[in-house]
Amino acid sequence: MAEFVVILGQNIILATALSAWFCAQILKTLTSYWKHGALNFERLVGAGGMPSSHTALVMSLAWAVGLHDGFASSLFAVTIVLASIVMYDAAGVRRAAGKQAKVINKLVRELRAEHTIRDIRLKELLGHTPLEVLAGAILGISIAYGFKNFVG
Template structure:
């Protein structure tokens, strides 16, 4: 258990995710002037906490194990897959959900009867900017974490 608790790479990645989620909440408040606490646990939005997490992980592994190590290669490939998925597949799924919600809304207006189904979650993926900012936050946090500690 002590080994797990002292794993700096792991905790750097976890804290990078936490910081990105807090920033997401603060950015939303700055733009909309209202607190939406559920933003803290939602996917999507600025910045990407997934990108921050895997970027901090890969950077931490690179710093501790070496940039030419197989461990860094594994972490870097994982990071690229996660970030690609966030801007591609999950973003497309969110756009599909938005379109389906619009269609359901139009059908409800035409029918004027029956219970309205719960809307699909639309904020699933990220723009390239949201992922880039998340990746920068993660890498910067990892460098700071390993330089300070």
């Protein structure tokens, strides 16, 4: 098991992707603080917000693979398709689910005022705007280039 952990630690592509995710989560926390004026530590692990950490992770993964194995490689093709699905989901499906949650929460508040429903609250910040996804993609690509030029 220890040998497996050492091998994972030496995987520059994995390190690139995890670093991009971590940087995005830190930036997401800072942009939330700047926008709302309060530090929200849930932003360190939560979905939604600026930039998209899921996008940063998959784009840095794809770009690191492209830089390592070549942009014509089969592995790059697989990772860029994966990245496209994740980005579509972040800006499309998950964003729509967040909008629906906002409407449902408003209905629950109104019905609760009439005492006809118990208090529930759905998470509204699930997806991303296209700008948040773009920022995540740029961050992920930048992290991959940084790792290629300075680490690996």
